[in-house]
Amino acid sequence: MPEHICPNGLKSKWQLERHGFQVEDHWLRTKQETEAFKKQHGVATTPQTFIEGKRIGGNDDLTRFFGGHVPGKDETSYRPIIALFAMTALMALAASTAAFGTPLTERAAMWFISLSMCVLAILKLQDVERFSTMFLNYDLLARRWVPYAYLYPIGEALAGVLMTAGVLRWLSVPVALVIGGIGAASVVKAVYIDRRELKCACVGGSSNVPLGFVSLTENLLMVGMAVWMLVR
Structure with missing residues (x-):
């Protein structure tokens, strides 16, 4: 950021705001910042959502947190x-x-x-x-x-x-x-x-x-x- 747009970051922010949360949005502006963040929190991907200091996870994890369904890779779908x-x-x-x-x-x-x-x-x-x-x-x-x-x-x-x-x-x-x-x-x-x-x-x-x-x-x-x- 700001040259790279993070689609999952936008989705996560939208999900939180839709459920009434005020979002404190922390941008990772360089590759070095991103790698340091992932190492610090022991995660493989960004974005990561924290609610009241507790890490929820990525956008899929946030969807599950709000009771939504995330299709599996080989899940049957009509x-x-x-x-x-x-x-x-x-x-x-x-x-x-x-x-x-x-x-x-x-x-x-x-x-x-x-x-x-x-x-x-x-x-x-x-x-x-x-x-x-x-x-x-x-x-x-x-x-x-x-x-x-x-x-x-x-x-x-x-x-x-x-x-x-x-x-x-x-x-x-x-x-x-x-x-x-x-x-x-x-x-x-x-x-x-x-x-x-x-x-x-x-x-x-x-x-x-x-x-x-x-x-x-x-x-x-x-x-x-x-x-x-x-x-x-």
């Missing part, structure tokens, strides 16, 4: 999935309103599924290597033919874009049926037959979402969308 589907639902409703003057249309339901496919594909394609590594743990086709682990997110993206546009159904429908059908069968076998505990690759290779309902839903939505378009 927050990414909830955020994703909430946003794609709102996007579909907004698009329907813009196109038809009302959010509640058949097209909005179709767009919700196709836009969800697009966003899920984006998350996978951000780091396709990590996705493919997780995917190979359970997908039946990918375990027999490794390139499919790299092609899956491309197929999902292609089907999602074409279904959103409502064009080239001769291509989008078979792609969605194949990858969705194989994906659903793979999840059922891995989770409900073999009883394996795995992480889901559905939101990319860095997620802590357990394999099961979410991935099965993703694949069944693709199959359902394809069947719906065939019927229509």
Whole structure:
């Protein structure tokens, strides 16, 4: 400080003030001051919060002190999935309103599924290597033919874009049926037959979402969308 901004320091100060504390803010202005402080108090990181002379700890420790939850490194979380589907639902409703003057249309339901496919594909394609590594743990086709682990997110993206546009159904429908059908069968076998505990690759290779309902839903939505378009 002052050239270096400490995000966790700002968070800690905000937490304290939010809970009614008056904060006496001590800046560590040089590398030497910081190292001397850490050595003096036997800590590895800064900032450190003290309340009435008692050391509480860093920002995560302060969050726990106030009764908040700090997610663990490998803790299961459905927050990414909830955020994703909430946003794609709102996007579909907004698009329907813009196109038809009302959010509640058949097209909005179709767009919700196709836009969800697009966003899920984006998350996978951000780091396709990590996705493919997780995917190979359970997908039946990918375990027999490794390139499919790299092609899956491309197929999902292609089907999602074409279904959103409502064009080239001769291509989008078979792609969605194949990858969705194989994906659903793979999840059922891995989770409900073999009883394996795995992480889901559905939101990319860095997620802590357990394999099961979410991935099965993703694949069944693709199959359902394809069947719906065939019927229509």
